[in-house]
Amino acid sequence: MKRLLSTLALAGVFGLSAAGAQAAKLDQVKSKGFIQCGVSQGLPGFSTPDDKGNWTGLDVDFCRAVAAAIFDDPTKVKFTPLSAKDRFTALQSGDIDILSRNTTWTITRDTSLGLNFTGVTYYDGQGFMIRKDKKVNSALELSGASVCTQTGTTTEQNLADYFRANNMTYEVIAFATNDEVVKAYDAGRCDVLTTDRSGLAGERLKLTNPDDHIVLPEVISKEPLGPVVSHGDDQWFDIVKWVLFAQLNAEELGVSSKNLDEQAKSANPEIKRLLGSEGKFGEGMGLTNDWGYRIIKHVGNYAEMYDRNVGPDTPLKLARGTNALWNKGGLQYGMPIR
Amino acid sequence: MTFAIDDHTFVRQELHTPLPPPRRNIGVLGWMRENLFSSILNTLLTLFGLLLVVLILPPLVRFLILDAVWTGDNREACLAPGTGACWPFVKAKFGQFIYGFYPIDQRWRVNIVFALGAALLVPLLIPSIGQKRLNALLFFGAYPIVAFILLTGGNIDASAFLFQHFGLFSGLAGASVAGVKLAFWLDFLLTAGLVTGLGAVIGAALGDARGVARIVASVFLGLGIITLLWDIDFGLQPVETRQWGGLLVTLVIGVTGIVTSLPLGILLALGRRSKMPIVRLLCIIFIEFWRGVPLITVLFFATYMLPLFLPAGANPDGLLRALVGVALFTAAYMAEVVRGGLQAIPKGQYEGAMAMGLTWSQMMRLIILPQALTLVIPGIVNSFISLFKDTTLVLIVSIFDFLGQLRAAFTDPNWASPVTLYTGFAFAGIVYFIFCFGMSRYSMFVERRLNTSHRH
Structure with missing residues (x-):
């Protein structure tokens, strides 16, 4: 509110046209051409710079997945490494579009800080x-x-x-x-x-x-860790929420970045809907209909994202445990795409 | 009566060659007696020092060199029990320590900036090399402009100056040459002309229309040249400051802070001692405000609170905000250091200068400041060194300086090992020591040269 007021005040003073002081986040993101994603300043497996200086990790990959869904290009994301103290301030001030920084979903944070948790990328404890x-x-x-x-x-x-x-x-x-x-x-x-x-x-x-x-x-x-967006833009909230669901559904349906092109020919209606050859689910969010295809192609399904960053083949060697799919004894459950 | 001179009286013609000092007073033994074991207390202190060296040095050498691992591709190399420093870790992350996330194929630009800075700074620091005026002009004037273009890529896309906000020149919105927007420069010229005219009018009221107009015009000319250079598209790939990091950021903040805080500090110190009440009050408020808040607060405010107050479009660069914060913060401290020097100058110097008919600015420039500044060199260098080390605080506003980059590297699971932490901090310690020790040695050299200690 303060921001809006000061914007209006200054606009009045300078005679600027304050057109669209609060444009939709998706349009803002599309026009600037990248997502600004807040990650941690270094947490093994979740966000850490590799030897070449690229950010890697589960939290990082999730932001890449959102970028893939919007731009068909997982590199169109810029990372802001944040400390635990200033992560919410950065989101509230609009400095970042998504906070994907091993943040525990609690009632205080969800309700009184003006934030929305979009899902749980990792069930920790x-x-x-x-x-x-x-x-x-x-x-x-x-x-x-x-x-x-x-x-x-x-x-x-x-x-x-x-x-x-x-x-x-x-x-x-x-x-x-x-x-x-x-x-x-x-x-x-x-x-x-x-x-x-x-x-x-x-x-x-x-x-x-x-x-x-x-x-x-x-x-x-209970430490359910998930991405966070700020209040006030339900479309953006939906997009971030459904990117994770798409990745979970893809794992459940056995669609991965490796078999994507075979699966795209599948007759299974659920896969067709996920990959966008049936229905207009992407357009409903302001994206293209192949949004799911893009995510899987560039970043992979949830299992791929998990195994690449924290799974048994990484130094961290974390078993899936509670993060297994719901039908394999875990808690991860992708809402149906239909 | 004659005096017979006894020719055989012996008169020695030359001095007897002195006997050598007792053996126990010369050579290594004598030096040790005098310097290390001259009293019981000194003997005890010497033994204590020796004990410390024996306790610390061998393990250090063993850790850093003898037991260290020198080759490897990941953490496996450094896991063997009893290994020392894990140097492959530093090697793998070295690029990040120096350049941060600066794109790898663009790092040559940073190298040029480093090399250019060294090439201009070194002759400036060595008194026997001439052309100081030209050298200083290049280092303080041209170098920052060139460094800015190289590091950011230039092409700042200056689009609206003043009248464009009111819709003027909107017809030319798309017209541009080499990345330079015509509308902006028309606007700039128009504004410059108008303001210069205004200056001339005000100047006429003050009795010097031409002088004021010339000053205003030259300010606009200087601004225009810098903006034009930054505005031209040199075809360099733009690199946001968000991608800068490591030693690059440490040096950018350190050098900018040092270079801007000294002149600002001098002005503030003079202002605080001024006889004009408003100037004095403003300077006191400024100094006490910045000294009263911690640097962390300043940085946090500049980074996260400022955007809340600024209009949506006006969002100055994050590093720039931190730079301004650091510069103002250090300037307040510098002002007090310089004020200490000013107060140490005897009244006679002021009175003498005034008696010679010097104006206030001549007196300050020629008599007072040269003496005052040489007096406070230790204090100034102290501020510089502490600024250089304080740059590390920018980590809390998500700018990864050298130490921040190091901490981020610690979290890479591919290099996590029991010795990674020690190796990284040992490396950081060495790098910081080189810079800070260099500064302190140079300040001692300058002090000796200017002979400030009033020894006779």
Whole structure:
């Protein structure tokens, strides 16, 4: 509102024509020719620059998928690496179009910050890592343990909640940055390391003897991570939402970037609708009808995106777990395209 | 009566050659006695120092050189237990540390900027090389313009100056030559002409129509030349500042901050000591405001809050916003350093200068400032060094300087290993040390040359 007011005020002063002060996001994006995507400043598997300086990761690939749907070109996206502090400000000020930065979907963020979560790209949860030689098999045996964690995160609060709920005592050893936390744990300053389970997989790589440590089975918090857009543009919200659903549906239907051209000839009506040879679903969002085809061609389906960035063949080696499709025991569920 | 001179009296003609000092006072032994073991306290301190060296140096050498890994393609190379520094990590990320996300095929432009900067700066710093005036003009005048064109690609697409906002020249909207829009320049010339005329009118009221008009016209001429150069399409691929990073950003911010903060600081310091109440008040407000807020707040405000207040179209570049913030922030500190120097100049110098009939600006330029600035060289260099290291704070506004690029590289799972962190920080430490130590040594050299310590 402030922005609108100041725009109008200045426009009045300078006699500018304030045409379309709030043009539709999709039109804005199309006219500037790229998507501005907020990612994290570095999180293994989610957004991190590779040796050539290209951003890679699950969060990054999702933005590329949106770019592919709009422009048929996954490179038409620019990344703004954001810290946890300023990610929402950047979105609210219009500095970025999508925030795809391992952001947990919570009621506060969804309702009071003027934001919309479009879906869940990764179901995460807080877990514990401990040395094997401590002979602990469950988080419920951790009473009296010293726990290394990062300050000022929800991790610390989840930890307190969990131990209090189970009547256990613990000692927190907190550090400002993740790197310090790992070094402290590796040096034996605490018994347990806690953070999101995807984070644990990344931290494990930095340990002196990764095989001496296990991740306990308990998940003590729900951390559904997903892309975020700002309030006020439902069309843009729809597009970002359905890009993920298209990728999930593609995996479910067995359509991948490798077999795309065979599948395009398939008689299966669901595949036809996904790839745009039947129906006018793309146009309904202001895109072309082959929007689904474009996403799969350039970025791939959800499984491809997952395996490329965090899957078993990457150093992170994260099993699908809760991120498997709904019909394979997981939670990922693509709404039907029809 | 005659005096017989005893010819045999011995009078020595030359001085006796002094005996050599006792052996324990010369050579290595003597030096050590004098400098290392002259008292019990010094002996203890020496032993303590030796202990530190023995404790620190061997592990450091072992980590950085002897046990270090020198070749490899990914983290596997650095995983063996007991390995030292993982240099292939630095090698793989070296381009990013220097250039950030600058497109790889365009990095030659950054190299030219670096080389040009060094070629102009080095002769400027060595007193025995002549042509200082020309050299300074090139470094402070031409170099920033050329560097801007090379780094960003130029072709700033200047489209609307003043009257175009009111719909003038809209018929020429599409006309352009080599990326230069005709309408903009017609507008520019018209505005320049009008403002110069206005200046002449005001000047006439003040009694010097021609002088004022000339000043106004030359300001427009300077602005016009710079804008024109930046506006021409040289065919360079545009590279947004968002893609800059690494040492490039550190140097751009550091050098810009250093170069702009000193003159600004001098002006502010003079303003604060001025006898004109409004000027003094404004300078005090400015200095105290910028000294009163942390740099992080300044950067955050400039980056995320400013767009909320500006109209939708007017969105200055992110790096530019950070640059302005850093420059103003440092200028406030610089002003106080310079003011310290000004206050140290005895009153007699001012009175002497005034007695000779010098104007205020002559007095400042010829008598006061040269003395005041040489007095505060340590303070100025202190500010420069701290500015250079503070540039790292731009990471919080999503600009990846050298250290930011390093931290991003730590998160690459392909290079995650127990030693990656130490290697990266060791490398960063070495790079920062080279720059800061260089600055401090040079300032000591300048001080010795100007002999500011009033030793006799």
